[in-house]
Amino acid sequence: MFDLIVKGGTLPNESVTDIGIRDGKIAAIDDLSTAEAGEIIDATGDLVSPPFVDPHFHMDATLSYGIPRINASGTLLEGIGLWGELKHVMQAEEVKARALEYCDWAASMGLLAIRSHVDTCDDRLMGVEVLLEVRREVSDYIDLQLVAFPQDGLFRDPTAYENTIRALDMGVDVVGGIPHFERTMAEGARSVTTLCEVAAARGLMVDMHCDETDDPMSRHIETLAYETQRLGLQGRVAGSHLTSMHSMDNYYVSKLLPLMAEAQVAAIPNPLINIVLQGRHDTFPKRRGLTRVKEMQAMGIDVGWGQDCVLDPWYSLGTADMLDVAFMGLHVAQMTSPEEMRRAFEMVTEVNARIMGLKDYGLQVGSKASLVLLDAGNPIEALRLRPDRLCVIAKGKVIARKMRNDTSLSLPGRPASVRRRHPAHSR
Numbered sequence: 001m002f003d004l005i006v007k008g009g010t011l012p013n014e015s016v017t018d019i020g021i022r023d024g025k026i027a028a029i030d031d032l033s034t035a036e037a038g039e040i041i042d043a044t045g046d047l048v049s050p051p052f053v054d055p056h057f058h059m060d061a062t063l064s065y066g067i068p069r070i071n072a073s074g075t076l077l078e079g080i081g082l083w084g085e086l087k088h089v090m091q092a093e094e095v096k097a098r099a100l101e102y103c104d105w106a107a108s109m110g111l112l113a114i115r116s117h118v119d120t121c122d123d124r125l126m127g128v129e130v131l132l133e134v135r136r137e138v139s140d141y142i143d144l145q146l147v148a149f150p151q152d153g154l155f156r157d158p159t160a161y162e163n164t165i166r167a168l169d170m171g172v173d174v175v176g177g178i179p180h181f182e183r184t185m186a187e188g189a190r191s192v193t194t195l196c197e198v199a200a201a202r203g204l205m206v207d208m209h210c211d212e213t214d215d216p217m218s219r220h221i222e223t224l225a226y227e228t229q230r231l232g233l234q235g236r237v238a239g240s241h242l243t244s245m246h247s248m249d250n251y252y253v254s255k256l257l258p259l260m261a262e263a264q265v266a267a268i269p270n271p272l273i274n275i276v277l278q279g280r281h282d283t284f285p286k287r288r289g290l291t292r293v294k295e296m297q298a299m300g301i302d303v304g305w306g307q308d309c310v311l312d313p314w315y316s317l318g319t320a321d322m323l324d325v326a327f328m329g330l331h332v333a334q335m336t337s338p339e340e341m342r343r344a345f346e347m348v349t350e351v352n353a354r355i356m357g358l359k360d361y362g363l364q365v366g367s368k369a370s371l372v373l374l375d376a377g378n379p380i381e382a383l384r385l386r387p388d389r390l391c392v393i394a395k396g397k398v399i400a401r402k403m404r405n406d407t408s409l410s411l412p413g414r415p416a417s418v419r420r421r422h423p424a425h426s427r
């Protein structure tokens with residue numbers, strides 16, 4: 001007897017099976033046609049995926065687009081300046097309301113684990129307090145991991161170090177940083193060393209905004225890989241963005257990537273944001289704003305896709321849909337072979353979960369019963385359509401349902417018909 005059975009779903013590996021759920025966990029993945037359950041959801045051959053995971057987001061800034069004004073130049077630096085105006089006048093209630101609204105969007109899209117940076121360059125630490133509350137309030141359905149992020153520079157901002165330590169003492173999970181925004185390359189490297197030492201002393205993970213610039217001489221990822229090895233942090237460190245790598249000299253990159261692989265440093269590009277923020281100082285040819293995704297993967301480096309921003313000082317769009325993120329990423333990185341597209345889907349599920357260190361994630365017996373039913377037949381079709389999430393299950397409970405969205409066609413000279421969005425499998 002199960003609490004819930006999801007019948008006849010196509011797993012990401014394209015096998016068709018039933019999933020039995022009991023006490024919030026996956027209790028069986030098998031032919032359960034004779035089993036009983038409190039509820040049976042017929043997947044009719046549609047894709048059943050583990051939930052989407054976003055390893056890079058800013059929940060303290062989300063849904064604030066246009067307050068107090070929009071980013072006219074579209075650059076990272078104007079975005080940071082705009083956020084600097086906003087963060088000192090925001091009230092806790094509005095930040096919390098926006099964060100919770102975003103979590104509702106995420107839940108409806110099957111995005112059930114999020115790593116959010118939270119700005120620690122604010123003596124009030126209001127964003128930290130709010131997001132700790134939000135982490136608690138959404139914990140039945142979203143795993144929210146918080147990164148202490150000294151947005152204005154660990155050394156460039158006079159109280160950033162002290163406030164970052166305070167945030168970690170309050171229960172923030174991960175150590176962040178922004179070495180390319182410190183005053184000099186040397187100060188940036190020193191910030192990487194200092195923050196990695198803080199993480200090592202506290203047994204925490206590290207996730208730094210690293211080299212988010214088109215300057216090929218921004219090489220803080222090298223220091224990050226070095227400190228990871230020196231301090232024994234292998235497998236617990238990620239470099240977010242790494243856009244300078246796009247413009248680096250090829251010879252230098254041929255040395256850098258093996259160093260990252262040895263140190264087991266993961267990479268988190270954010271394709272929606274990188275493609276709009278980077279290259280803004282170029283005329284033509286204009287550089288793509290993305291790091292070397294396939295090249296790092298070929299070296300065995302974990303590369304996930306992050307979303308970074310939705311409706312905030314840096315990005316005027318966004319929907320909490322990690323399939324939008326993967327869709328943009330596979331275009332900009334030219335990951336268009338079937339194998340590469342399947343990998344692009346894994347990057348917003350399995351790989352992101354691994355980078356975040358999520359426990360009990362995935363579709364196997366004993367894991368948390370969190371999964372998403374999509375109106376698509378397989379991962380590649382899901383990327384093509386970015387389809388409706390027909391059902392979202394979090395820790396054994398159905399938290400979102402959506403009706404199938406087929407189109408009724410009434411074309412001149414043709415009988416009325418229904419156009420299904422994905423013809424690749426039959427129900």
Ligand code: FE2
Nearest residue numbers: 056058209308
């Ligand atoms: Fe970011």
